[in-house]
Amino acid sequence: MPAQPKARPAQRPTMAEVAKAADVxxxxxxxxxxxxxxxxxxxxxxxxxxxxxxGYRPLKAAQTLRTQRSHLIAVIIxxxxxxxxxxxxxxxxxxxxxxxxxxxxxxxxxxxxxxEEIRAYDQLLGDxxxxxxxxxxxxxxxxxxxxxxxxxxxxxxxxRPWGSAATHPWVDVDGADGERKATEHLIAAGHRRIAFLxxxxxxxxxxxxxxxxxxxxxxxxxxxxxLVVSIEDDLARGRAACARLLDSPEPPTxxxxxxxxxxxxxxxxxxxxxxxxxxxxxxxxxxxSSAAAAVGLTSVAQPLDEVxxxxxxxLSKLRSPARTSARPSSGKIPKRAQQRVLLQPxxxxxxxxxxxxxxxxxxxxxx
Amino acid sequence: MPAQPKARPAQRPTMAEVAKAADVxxxxxxxxxxxxxxxxxxxxxxxxxxxxxxGYRPLKAAQTLRTQRSHLIAVIIxxxxxxxxxxxxxxxxxxxxxxxxxxxxxxxxxxxxxxEEIRAYDQLLGDxxxxxxxxxxxxxxxxxxxxxxxxxxxxxxxxRPWGSAATHPWVDVDGADGERKATEHLIAAGHRRIAFLxxxxxxxxxxxxxxxxxxxxxxxxxxxxxLVVSIEDDLARGRAACARLLDSPEPPTxxxxxxxxxxxxxxxxxxxxxxxxxxxxxxxxxxxSSAAAAVGLTSVAQPLDEVxxxxxxxLSKLRSPARTSARPSSGKIPKRAQQRVLLQPxxxxxxxxxxxxxxxxxxxxxx
DNA sequence: AACAGTGTTTTGAACGATCAAATCGATCGT
DNA sequence: ACGATCGATTTGATCGTTCAAAACACTGTT
Numbered sequence: 126m127p128a129q130p131k132a133r134p135a136q137r138p139t140m141a142e143v144a145k146a147a148d149v150x151x152x153x154x155x156x157x158x159x160x161x162x163x164x165x166x167x168x169x170x171x172x173x174x175x176x177x178x179x180g181y182r183p184l185k186a187a188q189t190l191r192t193q194r195s196h197l198i199a200v201i202i203x204x205x206x207x208x209x210x211x212x213x214x215x216x217x218x219x220x221x222x223x224x225x226x227x228x229x230x231x232x233x234x235x236x237x238x239x240x241e242e243i244r245a246y247d248q249l250l251g252d253x254x255x256x257x258x259x260x261x262x263x264x265x266x267x268x269x270x271x272x273x274x275x276x277x278x279x280x281x282x283x284x285r286p287w288g289s290a291a292t293h294p295w296v297d298v299d300g301a302d303g304e305r306k307a308t309e310h311l312i313a314a315g316h317r318r319i320a321f322l323x324x325x326x327x328x329x330x331x332x333x334x335x336x337x338x339x340x341x342x343x344x345x346x347x348x349x350x351x352l353v354v355s356i357e358d359d360l361a362r363g364r365a366a367c368a369r370l371l372d373s374p375e376p377p378t379x380x381x382x383x384x385x386x387x388x389x390x391x392x393x394x395x396x397x398x399x400x401x402x403x404x405x406x407x408x409x410x411x412x413x414s415s416a417a418a419a420v421g422l423t424s425v426a427q428p429l430d431e432v433x434x435x436x437x438x439x440l441s442k443l444r445s446p447a448r449t450s451a452r453p454s455s456g457k458i459p460k461r462a463q464q465r466v467l468l469q470p471x472x473x474x475x476x477x478x479x480x481x482x483x484x485x486x487x488x489x490x491x492x
Numbered sequence: 493m494p495a496q497p498k499a500r501p502a503q504r505p506t507m508a509e510v511a512k513a514a515d516v517x518x519x520x521x522x523x524x525x526x527x528x529x530x531x532x533x534x535x536x537x538x539x540x541x542x543x544x545x546x547g548y549r550p551l552k553a554a555q556t557l558r559t560q561r562s563h564l565i566a567v568i569i570x571x572x573x574x575x576x577x578x579x580x581x582x583x584x585x586x587x588x589x590x591x592x593x594x595x596x597x598x599x600x601x602x603x604x605x606x607x608e609e610i611r612a613y614d615q616l617l618g619d620x621x622x623x624x625x626x627x628x629x630x631x632x633x634x635x636x637x638x639x640x641x642x643x644x645x646x647x648x649x650x651x652r653p654w655g656s657a658a659t660h661p662w663v664d665v666d667g668a669d670g671e672r673k674a675t676e677h678l679i680a681a682g683h684r685r686i687a688f689l690x691x692x693x694x695x696x697x698x699x700x701x702x703x704x705x706x707x708x709x710x711x712x713x714x715x716x717x718x719l720v721v722s723i724e725d726d727l728a729r730g731r732a733a734c735a736r737l738l739d740s741p742e743p744p745t746x747x748x749x750x751x752x753x754x755x756x757x758x759x760x761x762x763x764x765x766x767x768x769x770x771x772x773x774x775x776x777x778x779x780x781s782s783a784a785a786a787v788g789l790t791s792v793a794q795p796l797d798e799v800x801x802x803x804x805x806x807l808s809k810l811r812s813p814a815r816t817s818a819r820p821s822s823g824k825i826p827k828r829a830q831q832r833v834l835l836q837p838x839x840x841x842x843x844x845x846x847x848x849x850x851x852x853x854x855x856x857x858x859x
Numbered sequence: 860a861a862c863a864g865t866g867t868t869t870t871g872a873a874c875g876a877t878c879a880a881a882t883c884g885a886t887c888g889t
Numbered sequence: 890a891c892g893a894t895c896g897a898t899t900t901g902a903t904c905g906t907t908c909a910a911a912a913c914a915c916t917g918t919t
Contacts, residue, residue: 137618139904139905139906140905140906141905141906149868149869150868150869150870151869151870151905151906151907152868152869152870152907152908153867153868153869155906155907155908156867156868159907163866163867163868164867164868165866165867165868168867168868180618182618182619183905183906184557184619184621184904184905184906185619185620185621186553186556186557186562186620186621186904186905186906187557187874187904187905187906187907188905188906188907189553189874189906190551190553190554190557190873190874190875190876190904190905190906190907191873191874191905191906191907191908192874192906192907192908193874195553197599202581202584202585202588203585204585205578205581205582205585205782206782210578210581210582210782211572211577211578211581213581214569214572214577214578214580214581215572215577217569217600218569218570218571218572218602221569221600221601221602222602225601225602225612225615230599230600230601230620231599231600232564232597232598232599232600233584233588233597233598233599233600234588234592234597235585235588235589235592245592251504251547251549252549252551252552253552253553253597254551254552254553359786360783360786360787361786386786389786390786393763393787396760396763396764397763399766415572415573415577416727416783419726419727419728419753419756419757420727420760506874506875506876507875507876508875508876516898516899517898517899517900518875518876518877518899518900519877519878519898519899519900520897520898520899522876522877522878523897523898526877530896530897530898531897531898532896532897532898535897535898550875550876551874551875551876553874553875553876554874554875554876554877554904555875555876555877556876556904557874557875557876557877557903557904557905557906558875558876558877558878558903558904559876559877559878559904560904
């Protein structure tokens with residue numbers, strides 16, 4: 126029996142095989158895929174037919190090696206319980222969905238703190254040929270963004286460059302606007318003493334949201350003194366804070382909260398006192414968690430799908446590896462997507478703070 | 493000015509550069525990394541020194557192309573709100589952490605249902621050179637596992653092959669055991685009528701957990717008739733079911749629940765009646781969500797870190813591309829990691845169902 | 860009839876690593 | 890002292906794709 130004649134059984138087809146079957150060169154197949162305008166229509170159709178028949182798909186590993194572009198975007202997955210597990214999870218999902226539509230994939234990594242995260246960047250960049258990072262939870266004095274910039278890596282942040290004039294692309298949700306909408310909703314329902322249950326003052330996001338509440342109160346001539354509480358993001362603390370305020374000489378009739386966690390604490394305390402949330406005392410949370418939906422808590426929802434879209438759009442600068450050529454850049458500036466995007470959240474109205482006209486528990490959204 | 497003499501500024505070092513600097517061949521550098529025993533100690537040290545000095549790291553894309561191994565494991569990220577968002581998120585985190593310790597990375601993808609998921613597998617396998625999949629949420633008649641098997645792809649499932657004798661590697665948590673522990677805990681605290689708030693009967697996981705409750709009751713000679721409720725995983729329904737049972741002629745004094753969501757519903761109803769959870773009526777949930785921790789709900793915790801470890805260990809069969817060689821396999825069977833692992837959950841005791849001797853709200857874990 | 864200009868296709872090299880086999884020295888047995 | 894054996898290292902080919910430049914085939918000009 127002669128030596129096996131190159132038997133290649135049911136393997137994944139390669140570009141060379143497609144080329145042979147279509148009786149063209151390798152490069153022509155490549156052109157059909159990457160630069161169709163260079164190929165004569167007739168030839169192109171023939172090649173495309175073979176591609177369809179064989180189910181050929183270019184191998185990413187080979188493409189990556191050659192082009193230095195992997196179609197991979199790295200994103201952190203936070204420690205459970207940290208930075209709003211549920212919110213981040215929904216964001217990750219949106220990002221993954223959107224990315225895979227445009228041919229990208231999300232690569233996960235973990236890190237307990239910013240320094241560890243920077244080390245993770247270094248590792249990832251050493252191993253893989255990443256196209257970009259999506260960074261979440263930016264804050265004042267964030268070292269991660271400057272590190273990435275220094276390394277020349279593309280990235281977007283979900284979160285503004287708080288407290289710095291950094292010019293990197295970012296996408297964020299207008300927390301002040303959200304809290305303002307929540308507060309105005311309460312005012313429209315007739316409330317005149319509206320408390321704000323917030324986070325400790327070192328939180329950029331927290332201060333932003335607080336500002337929204339304050340603006341709305343000011344604009345309506347309502348008091349704010351003695352109506353602010355700063356606590357860690359914890360249901361029990363939210364409950365305690367709510368109790369304290371309700372027992373004060375001039376108790377508020379509504380609570381605007383910096384998070385659903387804290388709002389649920391308030392909601393629990395109100396219910397435990399035999400009061401009816403949304404009727405006797407109103408509560409509004411932030412982030413529209415599943416728990417909020419479950420108990421009927423009105424909450425401010427972040428448009429995560431849009432955030433994900435905007436992040437990916439901002440990364441569309443993944444073009445041209447910036448090679449300085451003698452060719453003068455033609456006067457046309459490449460229209461790049463928005464690099465700094467601030468999106469508006471929505472108020473999801475439920476029983477804990479219903480609309481003035483309509484006291485039903487029906488859920489509705491207002492932008 | 494002469495042509496630029498191969499100026500290579502601060503690029504990432506390649507293996508060739510390391511080889512030149514250490515005055516050895518390419519292959520020797522490769523051997524130092526992949527088969528150190530083949531290299532003379534003195535040479536090895538010299539090469540290692542250069543590697544350390546230059547910070548050289550092999551490029552995954554090139555390795556992947558050559559070895560057909562990417563060190564990538566694909567995992568689904570479920571739609572928010574589906575299959576226990578929080579639980580899956582924690583699982584993903586554990587998996588990512590463990591994987592990156594062993595040089596692997598997690599690649600995300602999404603899919604709305606099983607068919608779409610299979611299409612996603614096909615896409616991923618077409619593009620990337622994946623090492624394996626981790627599948628979650630297996631169920632009776634699951635088409636995904638048979639598809640993967642047919643394609644010859646390595647994978648593990650988090651979840652048993654319910655209702656089939658499939659032989660693929662899997663890791664699961666013993667839900668019956670968890671619910672039994674919960675029920676026994678309630679029995680030890682003196683409860684004699686313990687209800688079970690469960691899911692509709694088409695859920696494999698739900699039936700497994702229910703069996704645990706039933707076993708514990710039977711073993712203690714306690715009644716089960718009329719104490720089972722089947723509802724969707726929803727807080728409001730849990731609350732309603734709890735109310736119905738409490739209003740029945742022979743109301744239970746404790747609730748073992750199939751999930752934290754439902755347990756929180758029960759908890760809410762109990763609290764709303766002015767009863768004190770854990771004192772008047774006890775409740776135990778399942779999954780130890782952050783909400784359970786927040787309100788002090790006793791719950792059954794899945795050992796997700798161990799699940800992740802076991803999944804990765806089961807995948808350690810990522811060896812040998814199965815080439816049939818003439819070399820007879822030596823008698824030694826390669827010790828492979830456990831391919832079928834059933835882990836035991838832990839009861840996390842909190843106020844809603846305290847220990848008999850100790851009515852404090854202190855949190856403790858018992859295995 | 861030779862030439863420039865287009866449009867289309869092919870050739871050759873390269874990306875960065877690993878595999879398979881060849882080579883080179885030194886050691887060993889008889 | 891000579892081939893055999895073994896350890897250490899090198900050479901050559903290859904994974905599947907894209908880039909850069911060359912080659913080819915026409916058309917229209919002069």
